[in-house]
Amino acid sequence: xxxxxxxxxxxxxxxxxxxxxxxxxxxxxxxxxxxxxxxxxxxxxxxxxxxxxxxxxxxxxxxxxxxxxxxxxxxxxxxxxxxxxxxxxxxxxxxxxxxxxxxxxxxxxxxxxxxxxxxxxxxxxxxxxxxxxxxxxxxxxxxxxxxxxxxxxxxxxxxxxxxxxxxxxxxxxxxxxxxxxxxxxxxxxxxxxxxxxxxxxxxxxxxxxxxxxxxxxxxxxxxxxxxxxxxxxxxxxxxxxxxxxxxxxxxxxxxxxxxxxx
Amino acid sequence: xxxxxxxxxxxxxxxxxxxxxxxxxxxxxxxxxxxxxxxxxxxxxxxxxxxxxxxxxxxxxxxxxxxxxxxxxxxxxxxxxxxxxxxxxxxxxxxxxxxxxxxxxxxxxxxxxxxxxxxxxxxxxxxxxxxxxxxxxxxxxxxxxxxxxxxxxxxxxxxxxxxxxxxxxxxxxxxxxxxxxxxxxxxxxxxxxxxxxxxxxxxxxxxxxxxxxxxxxxxxxxxxxxxxxxxxxxxxxxxxxxxxxxxxxxxxxxxxxxxxxxxxxxxxxxxxxx
Numbered sequence: 001x002x003x004x005x006x007x008x009x010x011x012x013x014x015x016x017x018x019x020x021x022x023x024x025x026x027x028x029x030x031x032x033x034x035x036x037x038x039x040x041x042x043x044x045x046x047x048x049x050x051x052x053x054x055x056x057x058x059x060x061x062x063x064x065x066x067x068x069x070x071x072x073x074x075x076x077x078x079x080x081x082x083x084x085x086x087x088x089x090x091x092x093x094x095x096x097x098x099x100x101x102x103x104x105x106x107x108x109x110x111x112x113x114x115x116x117x118x119x120x121x122x123x124x125x126x127x128x129x130x131x132x133x134x135x136x137x138x139x140x141x142x143x144x145x146x147x148x149x150x151x152x153x154x155x156x157x158x159x160x161x162x163x164x165x166x167x168x169x170x171x172x173x174x175x176x177x178x179x180x181x182x183x184x185x186x187x188x189x190x191x192x193x194x195x196x197x198x199x200x201x202x203x204x205x206x207x208x209x210x211x212x213x214x215x216x217x218x219x220x221x222x223x224x225x226x227x228x229x230x231x232x233x234x235x236x237x238x239x240x241x242x243x244x245x246x247x248x249x250x251x252x253x254x255x256x257x258x259x260x261x262x
Numbered sequence: 263x264x265x266x267x268x269x270x271x272x273x274x275x276x277x278x279x280x281x282x283x284x285x286x287x288x289x290x291x292x293x294x295x296x297x298x299x300x301x302x303x304x305x306x307x308x309x310x311x312x313x314x315x316x317x318x319x320x321x322x323x324x325x326x327x328x329x330x331x332x333x334x335x336x337x338x339x340x341x342x343x344x345x346x347x348x349x350x351x352x353x354x355x356x357x358x359x360x361x362x363x364x365x366x367x368x369x370x371x372x373x374x375x376x377x378x379x380x381x382x383x384x385x386x387x388x389x390x391x392x393x394x395x396x397x398x399x400x401x402x403x404x405x406x407x408x409x410x411x412x413x414x415x416x417x418x419x420x421x422x423x424x425x426x427x428x429x430x431x432x433x434x435x436x437x438x439x440x441x442x443x444x445x446x447x448x449x450x451x452x453x454x455x456x457x458x459x460x461x462x463x464x465x466x467x468x469x470x471x472x473x474x475x476x477x478x479x480x481x482x483x484x485x486x487x488x489x490x491x492x493x494x495x496x497x498x499x500x501x502x503x504x505x506x507x508x509x510x511x512x513x514x515x516x517x518x519x520x521x522x523x524x525x526x527x528x529x530x531x532x533x534x535x536x
Binding site for chain 2: 035036056073075078081084086089099103131132133
């Protein structure tokens with residue numbers, strides 16, 4: 001597809017939990033500077049996929065290469081944004097945001113300057129010395145985002161970061177994420193349940209299916225950037241959402257039924 | 263004075279020492295039930311001991327205790343006792359803190375350590391080990407060593423148990439977060455597990471204050487050359503009730519002061535908590 005070597009190359013990645021095949025031979029590439037979302041029904045292994053790329057879990061077979069290097073554990077070349085903000089409650093915003101550089105012995109005046117800029121970018125200027133418990137859910141997710149950005153990762157991995165927020169805050173955070181992403185154009189892998197969120201944010205969408213977890217379709221989102229929130233009400237946008245929903249509808253029905261029958 | 267006035271003034275003068283007569287009045291007014299209860303109780307005590315019991319040999323009145331305290335301070339005798347007891351308490355307490363945190367760490371970190379130590383720790387924590395005080399006196403003599411050992415033994419287990427519980431309670435999500443940045447086991451311990459266990463460890467240390475004080479006094483009761491417990495037992499033998507109560511009063515004040523001082527220290531060291 002692309003002549004240049006991909007940022008992330010995934011080759012025949014397979015994962016099993018006991019007898020259950022969670023991911024089956026996933027092969028896919030992500031290009032430099034691309035924003036890619038992963039959608040799919042519950043239990044399709046999308047979060048597991050992200051965690052393997054993050055080095056937090058190991059694959060049964062196959063491999064993932066980041067900038068041509070095999071991923072074999074966690075590291076500061078990836079910034080993981082977790083579903084719950086996971087801020088250390090005894091650290092203020094600033095030192096929470098700097099924990100990545102701190103762990104990798106990169107603290108210093110230069111880093112402090114960068115971190116302050118990042119906090120300003122995510123809209124937390126003036127809150128540097130607040131403790132997490134003093135912040136709202138949306139603000140805590142901003143710190144979560146700044147913390148991942150602070151290691152200046154080659155790849156951002158985001159695991160449903162807005163799912164715990166209320167609907168309005170979530171929409172605001174989506175536009176905020178777009179603004180921040182436009183400023184740096186990092187390569188992003190973004191897992192979400194919300195189809196409209198995926199369409200709004202992404203260049204491409206990997207649609208996962210379950211049992212076993214695999215990619216059934218890759219959708220290019222050809223909507224102009226920057227995208228205002230109002231784009232969600234255009235017919236083009238609705239067509240994308242509709243198409244993806246049709247792709248996963250059956251799977252979702254089955255997974256919902258399974259959840260209810262245990 | 264209207265209710266509103268009272269409320270606003272007590273709000274401004276509720277913390278620290280009262281600075282003006284009006285503020286002083288409010289300081290008392292805001293806690294009038296506490297003050298009333300304390301002074302009422304003391305008055306009742308005074309009345310019972312002077313009018314109903316009527317003998318210093320059985321019950322000393324608060325005013326007599328106060329005078330005994332004054333007298334003991336004037337002659338300097340009380341300071342000797344306070345110094346010895348404080349020394350015993352501090353040595354035992356600090357030894358127990360270090361050992362307790364270390365023990366808790368071993369139990370939280372190594373499965374074998376947990377299995378080997380758990381029966382002893384649980385058993386000795388549940389046992390009223392203060393009953394072993396006479397044995398310690400027998401082994402280590404009537405000097406301060408035996409008391410330090412008793413205090414250490416009493417304080418050790420709540421600290422160890424709380425340290426272990428705190429370290430075990432570390433949120434796996436937080437551990438995973440620092441791990442995602444490539445943190446080593448050592449970094450995970452010092453940057454996540456230890457700080458998240460600190461409130462638990464502090465709770466154990468706070469429990470240890472009361473237990474340690476009991477340890478000092480009981481050990482001294484069984485044999486000592488000086489110390490508040492020795493003052494108490496000696497006073498009991500000579501039916502010197504005012505001196506006995508003076509010793510108890512000093513201990514009570516020390517306990518209250520240390521516990522509240524500890525609460526303040528906690529607030530200062532752990533400002534991120536509610």
